[in-house]
Amino acid sequence: MLRYILRRIAVTIPILLGISLLIFVSARQISSPEGQLTLNPRIPPEAKAAYIEALGLDRPWYEQYLTWLGNFVTGDFGVSLVKNGQEVWPIVQSALANTLLLAVVSIAISLLLGVILGTVAAVRRNSIFDIVATFGAFVAFSVPVFLSGLLLQLIFSVQLGWLPTAGIYSPGQQGFDLVDRVEHLVLPGTALALQLIAVYSRFMRASMLEVLEADYIRTARSKGLSELRVISQHGVRTALIPVVTRAAIDIGLIVGGLIVTERVFQYPGMGLLFLDSLFAGDYPILLAVTMIVVLSVFIMNLVADLLYAVLDPRIRFA
Amino acid sequence: MIRESKLIRLLSLVFAFALVAAACGSDGEESSDAGTTETTAASDDGGTETTAASDDGGEPMAGGEIVLGVEQWPECTNPVTSCANASWTQWSSTTHVLPRLMELDVANTHVASPALADAPTVDNGGIAANDDGTFTLTFNMNPDAVWSDGNPITSTDVKFTWQAKVNTTGTLQTAGYEKIVDVDDSDPLVAVITFSENYAPWPDLFGGTTDFLYPAASLPTWDPADPSTADMADIWNEGITISGGPWITESWTTEQHILVPNASYWVEDRMPLVDRVVMVPREDSDTEVASLQSGEIFAAFPQGFPGAKDRLVSPIETSVGLGTFMEGLWVNQLAPGRNFEITQNLRQAVAYSLDRQAIADAAIGTIVDSPTVLNCTGWNPSFGDWCDDTDYAKYVQDQAKVDELLTADGWTRPDANGLWQKDGQDLVLQWNTVAGNLRRENVQAVVVEMTRPFGIGWEIINYDAGELFSNRLPTLDYGPVALFANSTSPDPSVVALYDIDGVPSEENGFSGQNNGWNFDQNISDLAFAIDLEVDPVARLELVREAGDALSEYVPWIPLYLLPNITAWRGDILAGPVGDYANSANGGFANMYDWSLAG
Amino acid sequence: MSLDTANRKVVLSVKDLHTDIKTENGVVHAVDGVSFDLHNNEVLAIVGESGCGKSVTALSMLKLLPKRVSKITQGSVMLGDLDLTKVSDRGMRKIRGKRIAMIFQDALTGLNPVHRVGDQIAEMILIHEDVTKRQAHQQAIRLLDQVGIPNASERADRYVHEFSGGMRQRAMIALAMALEPEVLIADEPTTALDVTVQAQVLEVLLEVKERIGSSIILITHDLGVVAGMADRVLVMYAGRIIEEQSANGLYHNPMHPYAWGLLNAMPRVDEVLSDHLASIPGAPPSLIEPPKGCRFASRCPMAEPVCEEVYPEVIRVARSSVACHFADRPDWGRALWNAEVMS
Numbered sequence A: 001m002l003r004y005i006l007r008r009i010a011v012t013i014p015i016l017l018g019i020s021l022l023i024f025v026s027a028r029q030i031s032s033p034e035g036q037l038t039l040n041p042r043i044p045p046e047a048k049a050a051y052i053e054a055l056g057l058d059r060p061w062y063e064q065y066l067t068w069l070g071n072f073v074t075g076d077f078g079v080s081l082v083k084n085g086q087e088v089w090p091i092v093q094s095a096l097a098n099t100l101l102l103a104v105v106s107i108a109i110s111l112l113l114g115v116i117l118g119t120v121a122a123v124r125r126n127s128i129f130d131i132v133a134t135f136g137a138f139v140a141f142s143v144p145v146f147l148s149g150l151l152l153q154l155i156f157s158v159q160l161g162w163l164p165t166a167g168i169y170s171p172g173q174q175g176f177d178l179v180d181r182v183e184h185l186v187l188p189g190t191a192l193a194l195q196l197i198a199v200y201s202r203f204m205r206a207s208m209l210e211v212l213e214a215d216y217i218r219t220a221r222s223k224g225l226s227e228l229r230v231i232s233q234h235g236v237r238t239a240l241i242p243v244v245t246r247a248a249i250d251i252g253l254i255v256g257g258l259i260v261t262e263r264v265f266q267y268p269g270m271g272l273l274f275l276d277s278l279f280a281g282d283y284p285i286l287l288a289v290t291m292i293v294v295l296s297v298f299i300m301n302l303v304a305d306l307l308y309a310v311l312d313p314r315i316r317f318a
Numbered sequence B: 001m002i003r004e005s006k007l008i009r010l011l012s013l014v015f016a017f018a019l020v021a022a023a024c025g026s027d028g029e030e031s032s033d034a035g036t037t038e039t040t041a042a043s044d045d046g047g048t049e050t051t052a053a054s055d056d057g058g059e060p061m062a063g064g065e066i067v068l069g070v071e072q073w074p075e076c077t078n079p080v081t082s083c084a085n086a087s088w089t090q091w092s093s094t095t096h097v098l099p100r101l102m103e104l105d106v107a108n109t110h111v112a113s114p115a116l117a118d119a120p121t122v123d124n125g126g127i128a129a130n131d132d133g134t135f136t137l138t139f140n141m142n143p144d145a146v147w148s149d150g151n152p153i154t155s156t157d158v159k160f161t162w163q164a165k166v167n168t169t170g171t172l173q174t175a176g177y178e179k180i181v182d183v184d185d186s187d188p189l190v191a192v193i194t195f196s197e198n199y200a201p202w203p204d205l206f207g208g209t210t211d212f213l214y215p216a217a218s219l220p221t222w223d224p225a226d227p228s229t230a231d232m233a234d235i236w237n238e239g240i241t242i243s244g245g246p247w248i249t250e251s252w253t254t255e256q257h258i259l260v261p262n263a264s265y266w267v268e269d270r271m272p273l274v275d276r277v278v279m280v281p282r283e284d285s286d287t288e289v290a291s292l293q294s295g296e297i298f299a300a301f302p303q304g305f306p307g308a309k310d311r312l313v314s315p316i317e318t319s320v321g322l323g324t325f326m327e328g329l330w331v332n333q334l335a336p337g338r339n340f341e342i343t344q345n346l347r348q349a350v351a352y353s354l355d356r357q358a359i360a361d362a363a364i365g366t367i368v369d370s371p372t373v374l375n376c377t378g379w380n381p382s383f384g385d386w387c388d389d390t391d392y393a394k395y396v397q398d399q400a401k402v403d404e405l406l407t408a409d410g411w412t413r414p415d416a417n418g419l420w421q422k423d424g425q426d427l428v429l430q431w432n433t434v435a436g437n438l439r440r441e442n443v444q445a446v447v448v449e450m451t452r453p454f455g456i457g458w459e460i461i462n463y464d465a466g467e468l469f470s471n472r473l474p475t476l477d478y479g480p481v482a483l484f485a486n487s488t489s490p491d492p493s494v495v496a497l498y499d500i501d502g503v504p505s506e507e508n509g510f511s512g513q514n515n516g517w518n519f520d521q522n523i524s525d526l527a528f529a530i531d532l533e534v535d536p537v538a539r540l541e542l543v544r545e546a547g548d549a550l551s552e553y554v555p556w557i558p559l560y561l562l563p564n565i566t567a568w569r570g571d572i573l574a575g576p577v578g579d580y581a582n583s584a585n586g587g588f589a590n591m592y593d594w595s596l597a598g
Numbered sequence C: 001m002s003l004d005t006a007n008r009k010v011v012l013s014v015k016d017l018h019t020d021i022k023t024e025n026g027v028v029h030a031v032d033g034v035s036f037d038l039h040n041n042e043v044l045a046i047v048g049e050s051g052c053g054k055s056v057t058a059l060s061m062l063k064l065l066p067k068r069v070s071k072i073t074q075g076s077v078m079l080g081d082l083d084l085t086k087v088s089d090r091g092m093r094k095i096r097g098k099r100i101a102m103i104f105q106d107a108l109t110g111l112n113p114v115h116r117v118g119d120q121i122a123e124m125i126l127i128h129e130d131v132t133k134r135q136a137h138q139q140a141i142r143l144l145d146q147v148g149i150p151n152a153s154e155r156a157d158r159y160v161h162e163f164s165g166g167m168r169q170r171a172m173i174a175l176a177m178a179l180e181p182e183v184l185i186a187d188e189p190t191t192a193l194d195v196t197v198q199a200q201v202l203e204v205l206l207e208v209k210e211r212i213g214s215s216i217i218l219i220t221h222d223l224g225v226v227a228g229m230a231d232r233v234l235v236m237y238a239g240r241i242i243e244e245q246s247a248n249g250l251y252h253n254p255m256h257p258y259a260w261g262l263l264n265a266m267p268r269v270d271e272v273l274s275d276h277l278a279s280i281p282g283a284p285p286s287l288i289e290p291p292k293g294c295r296f297a298s299r300c301p302m303a304e305p306v307c308e309e310v311y312p313e314v315i316r317v318a319r320s321s322v323a324c325h326f327a328d329r330p331d332w333g334r335a336l337w338n339a340e341v342m343s
């Protein structure tokens, strides 16, 4: 098991390096801090040149990359190019914490609801419930977050006035306040959960349908178990395995994949940070964000594999 | 396909329903608030057009808290370094807390700020072109002016600001300051600034559109004898801690900016009415509108977005300013993608093939009610009188002119419905803009149809913003035609844009801002002359002369201004909220006069 | 191994059972009027070609067919005084495992892969009996031990994929015998096993039967198995029973032409019946719209026009029965069969 984990990590490192190079090259290609200065007539060429030199943007790209890499492997994320020398790590850390909170809460809720919906839909295949759930999932999945987010805002913030539209705290709030924090989590969490529930319920339904066909379900029934017990103990328990591992992988992906949700809800997480630093050409932040996202994807994939092994006794690592 | 489009229609229906429902609900609340009448009034100065409820809705309350939405949250708040290059750094922070020498009034005209006793003029000896070729400005400081720490605002602060502007690591906006040879601060109430030569755009130094005064006391290690000690790079990056303006920053984070009244402020009629202002980021315009509708933010200063006209409705009130960003077709005469020379005849012919009113309608018709065409080159009608808004008025669609200009240039049009041709090349111009920008892509679509009958074709290649502005524009690797917006300042200094020696090239490391659009020596000379002419009347004449020359030369084709909007909750805020919609200092500039509606 | 069944008590009596299954192509009359009695301590074999309705018959008795697509349309299944076709779901739960248990073909898929084997046995005991978890677990170990699983206390905590084929089926038998049911239904219990292991597993099954005194319905393709352990045999064809005999009787004196075919295959014990029958020209009729006459007619070497027209009456001869128009004509038919197949 340990050897398996070590082997996975060993495989990860070159991939990580490759991705960092790719991100670096494309980030430098797409945008750069000096781009913002192009049209400002009050910036003399010399000042611009000095600025570019101070940021090291005039050096060959591989030198810039190697410098960054050297710092990165020693655990130094460097300083932001556009935030006037602020350390990258604290910035990324707070964004990561925000996104993780959002991801874990919505995934947990989505998993619970998705599993219940998927199970019921599978058990009552082709019933009205199943048809409605299938349609609902299709709609929820195909409505993009910028639209569902806006609808949620219009309904729950503008119309009903129950929940705030954006941010993580009410304006003026200073310091931690649980209720306020949770209130600001509801809408982005729901926007995200709508899609996740759609995915998980479909996934659970398919998995459950397969399991319900299995001989051991018939065996369980032949033992005189109640239908509820057959489905929960023998059906869900087994059907859950691929869904749970999928959710673990999702946590890894979502750490970097919430760009739209975070923008719509002005939620200061990794997606927003990624977007802002991409526009600003702030490659130290961009790279740090990307590396963490890639790492989290790898870690959560590994966790998913381990989880698989824990949940399914048939899987063992060689 | 059919199923999909049905679904989209269904969703749009649901969406529209939600919008209507939202609007109705708000109306319901509004109608109970009887007595509000809507008036549409164009204010005579400042060019703002206000749709506002009259003020008889109730007595304003003193005190309370105002929440404002900020569309682009500054990366940092340092007023000297690159952080200061973003408009919103100024609009959300510096304008409210730092003093200036000259300032812009509501009509974007330079006037003396409260930190000055009076404005320097030639007559009062404040502006002097000396015989040795140097140039001297004398500012009389207002003896009442103080920083929030109690220290007076003096000529020493002016000296410090000059040194900080030039010596701060990462400083960018040094234009003008490098021409200063000395600031005499022997009298704390008189700042005597000596320049190496005439410098006409001086009102934009230490104040004006983007600059401010910094307190010498903010850097205890500053030694006036050693200018290199005036390095402000490491301070004020997360909030400016001192104030010489109506407000003082209580806290600044990446999530909110809290401002409270500066108790030491000496200007009676600019003392804030409310106890606190909280600014929060709202980077997505849909979210910004929703937050306004829900009442979480009371006002915002959004860039004109498509549909603004229809979505910013009661109880949201709006004030629309002409705008400070000019959008047009910039012509790169050195474009690598050109198949023929981009001659003056050709540039004029393109201008004669465009119906610019139709373009303005397509671009900003959903933002404002009656879009106006921009007719001056280089100068913005929102600022001062520099702009003669008739320079380009002659360019209306004219087939005969197009024929004449192109024929004279050696073009032929064998097929009367086809494209012009020369040396086997079709008259097709590559045209770049920002990919995914709906407004600009709309303009492209309209223009392609529009110029077809005139035999002018387009090859449209769009890039994302970073690629276009960071990589292609500075290296002249674009065009011949590009569509984007450019800002101007209230001062007509345009040397950087039209300096014939300022064309970026391999040799000068691609610095300079004349990105391929001016190769006319006369215009370049005029630009320099404008910067050196300190007599306002003579200067205006030069500007007008340059305007005429530019409209013949056609370095670019102005189309329209991007409107600014101040949007606020009329039922929550009271006071002259929309007055500064067209201000270079942003729509929140006068928030000291705002209060909560009773 | 013929037993005198006349004097034995009837444990389970199936009368005129009809089970329909809805499919995309139409309603399959999978069981179309099956009747038989199961006597105390008897081994009753059901043989027949693949798809003839053996499993559906068994599952109908326990009402384990998916409700959405299947329905018992007629007939009764009497367990003592109880008509199982009329028992509620809740009532059936008390029957299943407790009074009628079932053993399925493949224990690898028949036992839940994510639960420990011992737990799966204990689970059933806990449901039906008033015992503690611990007691149920002990009981499960004892049962595993009884079916010959070495080191049962340790094996009980393993998962089914860690068991060999023979052990899996032994565990399945342990599960089925746990509550000492009156009836054990074994649906092809050895098909998935190695030939060498098959005999051992059947041995265990018989042992268990003797110990708990239950009756067995043994569904199989293997006539060797029938000869070895069954008391009586039902021959099914296309949803109906076409011949019922003592095992001995079937072996020595098959009455239905189809049964001759089966016997024809007998010398080669190691081969599976269906392989031989596959070589009979033609295929069994569709069960969606079965022919009105004898269902074997289209493949029968001695068929005459009447066979196509009229379904033969069931003729009872001594304790056997057969449904053939020519049941009274002895051995010549068998000869004909051989000639036909040989040529």
Ligand SMILES: Nc1ncnc2c1ncn2[C@@H]1O[C@H](COP(=O)(O)OP(=O)(O)OP(=O)(O)O)[C@@H](O)[C@H]1O
Pocket: C021, C022, C023, C028, C030, C048, C049, C050, C051, C052, C053, C054, C055, C056, C057, C069, C287
């Ligand atoms: N769940 C089901 N859905 C649809 N049809 C079914 C189902 N179960 C059985 N059938 C049909 O019922 C008929 C009888 O099937 P059954 O499984 O009883 O055959 P069998 O005699 O057990 O065959 P085998 O020897 O292959 O196990 C077949 O035609 C089969 O296709």
Ligand SMILES: [Mg+2]
Pocket: C054, C055, C056, C187
């Ligand atoms: Mg079967």
